[in-house]
Structure formats: structure tokens, C-alpha cells
Amino acid sequence: MKLKCIAVDDEPLALELVCKYIQQTAFLDLVGKFSSAIDALAFLNKEEVQLIFMDIQMPDLSGMELARVLDGKKTSDKTRIIFATAYHQFAIEGYKVDALDYLLKPYSYEDFLNAATKAYNYFEKLENKIPNPAATPTESSPEYIFLKVEYQLVKVMLSEITHVEAYKDYVKVHLKSKPNPLLSLTSLKSMEELLPTSKFMRVHRSFIIGLDHIESVSKNVITIGTHHISVSDNYKEPFLEFMGKWMN
Structure with missing residues (x-):
């Protein structure tokens, strides 16, 4: 199973990094990248996406505001968000909109993979197609997690x-x-x-x-x-x- 995902960040270097991480992760499929949450919303209105890696502080429409829009569309079980931001004070607000995870910049590929694997496990359980929902996209189940x-x-x-x-x-x-x-x-x-x-x-x-x-x-x-x-x-x-x- 591959998860269709997009990346949203108004910082070019940050957007480039998350896209690189997505592309080197075998179970993720990058179908779009956006420097504006408004452009991302227009794309989401036409295309079905399972996972969004998104910054919070962006002009015009913030990541948190976009999350609330998606929540209002009742798509929160089919489209999940992993926030990536430099500001830890947004963490509580992020969990209030049921974000799947929260990456604090700067983050490593190991941090990214841990969050992405969490998303994989979630959608695997949701589809209920694999007998063991605890299985991960790697050869064996993880022996550890990272906690903030x-x-x-x-x-x-x-x-x-x-x-x-x-x-x-x-x-x-x-x-x-x-x-x-x-x-x-x-x-x-x-x-x-x-x-x-x-x-x-x-x-x-x-x-x-x-x-x-x-x-x-x-x-x-x-x-x-x-x-x-x-x-x-x-x-x-x-x-x-x-x-x-x-x-x-």
C-alpha cells in the first residue's frame, strides 16, 4: 500500500526537504507540493489525498485554518495531517484539530519516518485489508518509538x-x-x-x-x-x- 500525500510549506528549503523525505520513503507517493495553503485546498477539492505534511504559519491561510476547513468537510478519517513547524507552542492546538503527528523543525529523516510509519499503520487499520494491522511497511515491526x-x-x-x-x-x-x-x-x-x-x-x-x-x-x-x-x-x-x- 502506498499513501498519496502532498507537502505544503511557504519556505522553499523546508518544502524541498519534506519532498525529498517523501520521495525516499517507499510507502509514500508525492502527488503535489504547494507553497500556499490556498493552492493546496484547491487541489484537495479535486483530488483525494491520504496524508498532508504541512507547515502551520503561512500567509493568507494558515495550516491550522486549512485543517479546520478539512475537518468541516468530514474528511478527517480519510485525510490526515502531520504538522511541521518551528514553533512548539502550536502543538496543543494541533492535537485539538486531531493532527496525526507534529514534527518540530529542524527534524531528521528518522523523525519524519517515525511519523510517516504512524500514518501507514493508521490507514492500514482503516482499510482492514491486512490480517495483522500492526505490521509496518518495513520487513519487521518497529521495536521502538520516539516520544516528544x-x-x-x-x-x-x-x-x-x-x-x-x-x-x-x-x-x-x-x-x-x-x-x-x-x-x-x-x-x-x-x-x-x-x-x-x-x-x-x-x-x-x-x-x-x-x-x-x-x-x-x-x-x-x-x-x-x-x-x-x-x-x-x-x-x-x-x-x-x-x-x-x-x-x-
Whole structure:
């Protein structure tokens, strides 16, 4: 599967860089590049695009304004946005318009690929065409992710994540080897899209658990270390299905 994508940035060098990254990524197909959000909107009104890499601060129509226009068209599940900007203060606003990810300039190809793989996983799940939705476009599933913690990207091994907890505009990522969780500026929904479903499951509006770290289950309460996490009614059916397979 290839994702049709466009790049939107009024800075020529930044636009050239993101286009270069897109073209060297096997599962992305660059179908347009624009220095104006207005020109990008005109293109989107005619063509179907799955992924937009977009700056926020642009003249005439900002990236955030374009995101709101697209959200009003009810295309947010079919067209997702990854913002790329030099201003970290836009991060919270970006997640409010359900941006898939947020790249802080200057970013490396590794940062870009991590965000692009997140998008690939999202659309793979949406289409539901591949038996294992956790598979990635690479030869094997990723063993780690990068999280934005304060003003840096922190590499986190997936095997270390015991559970993820929603906390206001952030998430707390609890790790097996550390006493204190990492606080990352993202949403639980974004984390759910990023983490492979073969290893992680959402069990509550505020919690995602690492399936390998479950120690016991009693009356719909999961114990992971010293934490006790309830399984809410909305997520009970898939969890019980998982437990049925686990017990066989």
C-alpha cells in the first residue's frame, strides 16, 4: 500500500526537504507540493489525498485554518495531517484539530519516518485489508518509538511500555525500568494509532495497556505492577476476546 500525500510549506528549503523525505520513503507517493495553503485546498477539492505534511504559519491561510476547513468537510478519517513547524507552542492546538503527528523543525529523516510509519499503520487499520494491522511497511515491526518529552525526542523501546495513561493534553507513558512515567505532549488516540495492536490494547478511555505486562485480571480489573486498571464497558468485548485466546 502506498499513501498519496502532498507537502505544503511557504519556505522553499523546508518544502524541498519534506519532498525529498517523501520521495525516499517507499510507502509514500508525492502527488503535489504547494507553497500556499490556498493552492493546496484547491487541489484537495479535486483530488483525494491520504496524508498532508504541512507547515502551520503561512500567509493568507494558515495550516491550522486549512485543517479546520478539512475537518468541516468530514474528511478527517480519510485525510490526515502531520504538522511541521518551528514553533512548539502550536502543538496543543494541533492535537485539538486531531493532527496525526507534529514534527518540530529542524527534524531528521528518522523523525519524519517515525511519523510517516504512524500514518501507514493508521490507514492500514482503516482499510482492514491486512490480517495483522500492526505490521509496518518495513520487513519487521518497529521495536521502538520516539516520544516528544519537553523539548527533545526520546527513544522508547516498545517492550518497556507497561501502560499509557491520558493526562490533560498529555499522556503518561509508564515504563518497566523507570519509577516515573514519561510525560509526552500527544493524545491517547494518537498513541493508540502508533502502538502495534499485537502488543497493546486500549481498555479504557484513559488507558492503553501493554499486553505482555499483564500480571493478573480480576473482575475486569487489570493488575500491572502496582497499578490497577479497570476495563470499561466500551472496551470490554475485545479484551474478553483476547483473554479467551490467552487462556486457551
